[in-house]
Amino acid sequence: MSKQLTIRTMPQEDMLTSGHGACGGCGLSTAVNNVLRVLGPDTIVYAPASCFLVFSAQYPISALKVPFIYSAFENTGAVISGISAGLRRQGKASYVVGFAGDGGTFDIGLQALSGAAERNDDVLYVCVDNEAYMNTGTQRSGSTPFGAWTTTTPVGKVIQGKRQHKKDLMSVIAAQEVPYAATLSIAHPGDFLRKVEKAKGKRGFRFLHIMTPCTSGWKTEPSATYELARLAVETGMWTLYEIEDGAKRITYRPKEMVPVENYLKMQGRFKHMSKEDIETLQKWICKKWKMHYEPDMVSPVPRSEEEELSMVEEDNEGI
Numbered sequence: 404m405s406k407q408l409t410i411r412t413m414p415q416e417d418m419l420t421s422g423h424g425a426c427g428g429c430g431l432s433t434a435v436n437n438v439l440r441v442l443g444p445d446t447i448v449y450a451p452a453s454c455f456l457v458f459s460a461q462y463p464i465s466a467l468k469v470p471f472i473y474s475a476f477e478n479t480g481a482v483i484s485g486i487s488a489g490l491r492r493q494g495k496a497s498y499v500v501g502f503a504g505d506g507g508t509f510d511i512g513l514q515a516l517s518g519a520a521e522r523n524d525d526v527l528y529v530c531v532d533n534e535a536y537m538n539t540g541t542q543r544s545g546s547t548p549f550g551a552w553t554t555t556t557p558v559g560k561v562i563q564g565k566r567q568h569k570k571d572l573m574s575v576i577a578a579q580e581v582p583y584a585a586t587l588s589i590a591h592p593g594d595f596l597r598k599v600e601k602a603k604g605k606r607g608f609r610f611l612h613i614m615t616p617c618t619s620g621w622k623t624e625p626s627a628t629y630e631l632a633r634l635a636v637e638t639g640m641w642t643l644y645e646i647e648d649g650a651k652r653i654t655y656r657p658k659e660m661v662p663v664e665n666y667l668k669m670q671g672r673f674k675h676m677s678k679e680d681i682e683t684l685q686k687w688i689c690k691k692w693k694m695h696y697e698p699d700m701v702s703p704v705p706r707s708e709e710e711e712l713s714m715v716e717e718d719n720e721g722i
Contacts, residue, residue: 407596407597407600408441408596408597408600409593409596410592410593410596413437413440413441413596414440414441414443415440416440416444417436417439417440417468418436418439418440418442418443418444418446418467418468418469419432419435419436419439419459419466419467419468420466420467420468421466422466423458423459423466424457424458424459424461424466425454425458425459426617426618426619426625427618427625428616428618428623428624428625428626428627428628429454429458429615429617429618429628430533430589430614430615430616430617430628430632431454431455431504431531431533431615431617432455432458433589433615433628434529434531434587434589434595434613434615435455435459435502435529435531437589437592437595437596437599438500438502438529438599438611438613439467439469439500441596441599441600441603442498442500442527442599442603443498444468444469445497445498446469446470446497446498446499446500447469447470447471447472447486447490447497447498447499447500448467448469448470448471448472448500448501448502449471449472449473449474449479449482449483449486449499449500449501449502450471450473450479450501450502450503451473451474451475451476451477451478451479451501451503451504451507451512452473452475452476452507452538452539453502453503453504453506453507453531453538454504454533454537454538454617455502455504455531456473456538457538459471460473472486476506476507476511476512477507477511477512477514477515478512478515479501479503479507479508479512479515479516479528480501480512480514480515480516480517480518480519480520480528481515481518481519482501482515483499483500483501483519483524483526483527483528484518484519484522484524484526486499486526487499487524487525487526488524491525498527498603499525499526499527500526500527500528500529501526501527501528501529502529502531503516503528503529503530503531504530504531504532504533504536504537504538505530505531505532505533505534505535505544505545505546505547506535506536506542506544506546508528508530508532508546508572509530509544509545509546509570509572510544510545513575516528516576517575517579519608520576520579520581520608520610521579522608523581523582523607523608524607524608525606525607525608526608526609527602527603527609527610527611528608528609528610528611529610529611529613530572530610530611530612530613531613531615532546532612532613532614532615533615533616533617533620533621534546534547534548534551534569534617534620534621535547535551535553535617535620537617537619537620540554541553541554541619541620542554542555543555543556543565545569545570545572546569546570546572547565547569548565548568548569548640548684549564549565549566549567549568549569549680549683549684549687550563550564550565550667550673550676550680550681550683550684551564551565551672551673552564552671552672552673552675553565553620553672558675563675563676563677563680564672564673564675564676564680568684568687572612573586573612573646576610576612576646577646577651579608580649581607581608581609581610581646582605582606582607582608582609582647582648583601583602583605583607583609583610583645583646583647583648584609584610584611584612584645584646585598585601585602585610585611585612585644585645585646585654586611586612586613586614586641586642586643586644586645587599587611587612587613587614587643588613588614588632588633588635588636588641588643589613589614589615589628589629589632590629590630590632590633590635590636591636591643591655594643594654594655595613597654598611598645598654599611601645601647614632614635614641616628616631616632616635620672621670621671621672622670622671622672622674623669623670623671627669630669631666631669631670634661634665634666634669635666636655636657637657637660637661638660638661638662638663638665638666638688639657639660639663639688639689639691639692640663640666640688642691642695643655644695653695653696656696660688660689660692662685663681663684663685663688664681664685667681667684
């Protein structure tokens with residue numbers, strides 16, 4: 404039996420080479436590169452309109468070592484299904500992966516995504532989720548969290564950021580009984596690699612949902628990307644789990660809930676939020692926490708700076 408991949412044993416050849424045009428601190432580029440490292444060179448990549456399309460491949464140059472194709476915004480599910488069918492017709496078995504942002508997945512591309520999942524097409528669909536339409540100017544998407552500033556949910560006297568909570572896309576995917584679906588974080592590399600490897604080894608429709616912090620849209624420092632991804636999990640804004648053949652399994656559970664304010668205060672997109680709005684978001688997170696982790700929900704307890712530092716050191720020791 405082969406050993407599971409770790410950050411030390413994972414393939415080191417980059418399929419997304421250096422020199423691409425992603426912003427410093429881009430969580431998306433880190434996620435894509437690590438997914439492709441695991442999938443390897445026998446992979447065909449598709450992307451719709453998105454940040455990934457812009458920074459990785461603009462004619463006549465490309466930072467990708469593997470075949471790459473793009474089409475319309477809404478077509479990720481349909482195009483990767485077509486590529487997979489064409490390869491099957493030719494007796495070839497290359498991996499087919501589509502990388503779409505949250506706008507191209509939660510909203511514009513949901514129809515094609517649902518069709519591919521319902522048919523159980525043999526493809527890997529990866530949603531790289533930075534919680535807005537970053538490539539076209541930071542408009543709100545179905546993934547944008549409550550209270551966040553975007554250019555279509557501005558902050559003023561009438562509107563104070565987005566008024567709706569983030570769509571539970573994983574529940575939509577799970578309802579279609581696909582072979583494998585999982586949520587991933589770049590701050591949990593071991594968990595990240597295991598899930599990509601598992602998706603690679605399965606057949607049928609596989610779905611990976613990766614949180615990818617965005618420095619420009621979230622108004623954060625490039626150096627804060629990892630910490631934001633880590634805090635998203637510790638506060639309950641992001642949950643790490645997988646659904647394999649209908650069975651759900653939590654793959655990482657925080658020791659205790661960190662108040663969401665610790666996460667919000669690091670990001671300019673939330674700086675306007677009132678105490679009442681923060682309480683509204685915290686209640687929504689508590690509901691999620693209870694659903695995922697335990698029926699007897701505990702109240703969030705702030706950690707001291709010493710406890711936070713200790714958690715970071717434990718994480719680093721595990722890498």
